[in-house]
Every structure is written in C-alpha cells, then in structure tokens.
Amino acid sequence: MTLLTEPVQAGFTAAVDQPYTYVRRELSEPDWRRYPGWATVTESEWRDAQWQRAHSVKNIEQLRAVVGDLLDERFYTDLAADQQQRATMSMLLPPQMLNTMAPHCAPERRTFTEVFYADPIRRYMLPVLSDRDPEWGSHPYAERDSLHESEMWVVEGLTHRYPTKVLAEMLSTCPQYCGHCTRMDLVGNSTPTIGKTKLTLQPADRQERMLDYLRATPTVRDVVVSGGDVANVPWPRLESFVMQLLEIDTIRDIRLATKALAALPQHWLQAKVVDGVNRVAHIAAARGVNLALHTHINHVHSVTPLVAAAARALIDAGLRDVRNQGVLMRGVNATADDLLDLCFALQGEANILPYYFYMCDMIPNAEHWRTSLWEAQQLQLAIMGYLPGFATPRIVCDVPYVGKRWVHQVVQYDRNLGISYWTKNYRTGLDLTDVDALNRVYPFYDPIDSLPAFGQAWWRESCGRPCGTALSVEYGSVTPASDGGTVPDQYGVVAGAGGGEDLASTAGRPSVILPSPSAATTLSGSFRNGHEPTETCARGKQFAGHAEPGSHRPSGLGHEQHAVRDDAG
C-alpha cells in the first residue's frame, strides 16, 4: 500500500507566508568583557593566537575563573558529573569559542545559567550529564571508531576508504575538543571513561610513510589533510607536507581540515600562517591542483567577524575555496531555521561554502545528539530552494563500512526499529578481495529514544538477549507500532508490517536492485556492521578499553563493562 506522506514542517517556526524568511544579518563579535574573568582583556590580546591558546579553558576551575558565579553551582556539579561518568572528550575551549556561548545574554546571575544551559554551542562543546539520555546514553551498536577508519589505515594515520580519496591524520590533537567528536577513539586526552588510542610513529616517520604510499598509489587523487586539527601542526611541518603532496602529479585535490577556523580564527589570521598559505596556494595553482580548506561550524553564532576575516584572508592568499562540513545535532542545529540561518551566514557573510551536514556518528554517549534518518530527510527537503544550488548543503549519513551516503539514498528503512539499509558502489580498503561487498546491505540506526513505543520495547527486549539472537529478527515479522498505528517511511510505505515487501516493486519508491531477498528482508542475512550475527559477541572486543558506567545498553547484548585503559595522557 502506498500512502501520501504528511506535509513536512521539519522544525520551521515561521509559518505565515513562507516557512523561512531570509533577513540579512550582519555578523557580530560578542563582547568578551561580559565575562568577569575577561573584563580587562584588550582587543589586541583577544586577537592574539598565543593569548587565545594560553587562556583556553581546560577544566572547571578555569571555567570558574572566567564565568565566576554567573553560573549556578548546579551547572558546575552537572559538568563535573559528566566528565567523570560520560565524557568521551576532555574539555578544551579557546576563549573565542567560549565567547560564542550565550552571546547576547546580559551578565546577570538571575538568567545566565538557564541561557547557558540552553545554548546550542554549549550543548556540544561543553556537555553536562543532564543533557544525556538517561536510558539510552549509547546505542547498542555505538563504537569508539565507529567509521572503522583505523581498520582502513594503509599506514598509521592514513585511511584509504574510498577508491580515489584518502584521509591523512597528521596528529591526534586539536585546539578545541568537541563533545561529539567522531574520532573520539584517537583524538584528545584520555578521560575518566575513555582511554585513547595512541599514534605510535614519530610524526616525521608517519608522514614519510604516507607520502611513500601516495607516490606508489596513483589511483588516489584527493587527500584530506586532517587530524585532529591541522591548526595544531606546526606551520613549517604542514607546509612541508603539502609541498611534498604537490610534487605527486596524480594528486589533484588537497583539503586542509580545521575547526579552528571558527574556534580559533586568530591562528589562521597570523601573518606567518597566511604567508605560508600563500606560498603553497600559488604552487598549487601553478600545478592545477585544487587546494581548499574545510572547516566544521555547527551554529550561526560561531560565524563572527573574526571567522569571516580568517576565511577572507585564506581566500585572498590563494586557496580555491573554504567549505563547511557541519554535524547535524539535536539541541544544536536540527531545525530548518537553524540550518538556513547558519548557511546564509556562511555563504553570504563569511565566504564559506555550506557543503555538508553529517548525521552525528554512532559513537558512545552520543544518543542525545543524534537525529533519526527521517528527521534528516525532512530537513534536507526543508532547506531546498532557499540557498543558491551550489551552496545548498547535502545532509549525509556516514554509514560504517560504506561511507557518506546522501540521506535519500537509503534503500530500505524500518522506522519501527529505527534501522536503515544502505548499499555501496565501490570497495573500501577492507573489501578489495570480497566478492560480495557490493551485494550487501549495510545498516545504520536511529536513536532508540526517537522510536515508537514498539521499537523501543523491541530494543529493550533485544538487549536482554545474547548478541546473535538480538539480530535474528525477520524483517517482515515486525508488527506495527502499538502507540499510534503504523509508521510510514518517507515514501509513505508502512515499515514493519509491510517492510518485507520487494523494494523494487513498490510504487513511489526508487527502483533499486537489492542483492537477494534474504539480504533485504532479514537482519540475519547478508548484513555487515562489523558484527556477524552468528558470532558470540565479537563486538565485545570493540568496546574493550571503554567503560561507560551504567550507560551502555550492550550489557544485555553481551557487552560487559570493560576496564578503562591506563594510558591516560
């Protein structure tokens, strides 16, 4: 049966004539002097990258020294509890980033705490325990290295996942640490609950081996130079690496990845850095190589005049483009208004191209940030038509063992259980000898708290079973949600009761060819998530080294609590 879907609202708040009304807004730098600890900080200090790094906030005492008693004690208690029990990243906030939280709030103790709690940038850069979902803190299939990047290292730090592209992780630190970091397995300092994996090679050795691989692999034409954040690579070392990449004539695209453009624009405004960018950009242009910078901005409040000035300086220095890859997160930017406000500020005021929004990855303790696939699909539809086409970002799901898929590329979607199925058209570095790799469907999961009561009950029950049986559910056996009837997917097709039908023959759906009926209709068929259903919870190994006291539902899936690694540092 094919049903018409409900009209899409997708979080719009303006509903008079147009769902969204564009109003040009000038960028503004919030006045840092509203914070007691910065009351005497001068403009020249604020613009100094070294001052920003030296005054970055790394712990609660330092946060108190800046904000003082503007924040109620309950916030500090909430923050300390999160750091002890849930945080996957340690605290590291450059003043520039902290200053974008509660940017317009008058410094009055009466209101500040509530505004700070609700602030979208605070919600992902400075998470507190009360933010997290008390029942489903982590999805049962959350993983530390959820994209399996290190499994695809061809040399330490060099992930070869797509046929023509590689990711070069130059280092494992950043000038700022985001609570939802997808590389939480590797990036940053260990926390009380997460012992980080360490890079073992010396940076010079690692980079030389990366370059050797790229010289020997002419099918790679695109290198994302990342980390961590390249703003933490000493500029001479980064320049040397990029110059050597430019000598490999098969490499045609180079992208430098840095969130610091928004969190520490002072770094990218330093004369020594701008001059260095100018040198490499001119050589790139002379050789016809596209050299660009990719940043990570999630909310319009992060786009300040200093950020725009840094992007402008880099464009003027010769970069082909500055692009944004944000992350879609509940409580941060998961409304059409938020996304469009951000994109218009980026595109119209800051010379930064809105490029992607990623659905938040399935790392531990991220459920309160993650959105369901259908919400992401609705948001994609809701932002179409407002921005120039070339500046309309795609919302993508980075499916483990697959790679980025546009959210409307899903081939089947069970909204009762919150499981979407994806295919791929290339082999990753792990599949090169796997004849079935392109004939599989690969799952991704909605946050469980977003599911109808039936789906939530199923997961609760499944988490009480051994791993294998938890996945051995016939797709077509799923019954409709009990709390509101059936749940249509985006094509108006009822998931669950009708979910086992042949996808290719369903009117209104895209015509797709699935590998085999069993692959499409059973979760225990040809199905890859790093965990074969017949294994006796091999996934337990994947969680080894990460303990999540009381939060991780996989205890019922056979994932016991594991000891914290002792390599804190």
Ligand code: SF4
């Ligand atoms: S800047 Fe990127 S790598 Fe660094 S903590 Fe944030 S998300 Fe992770």
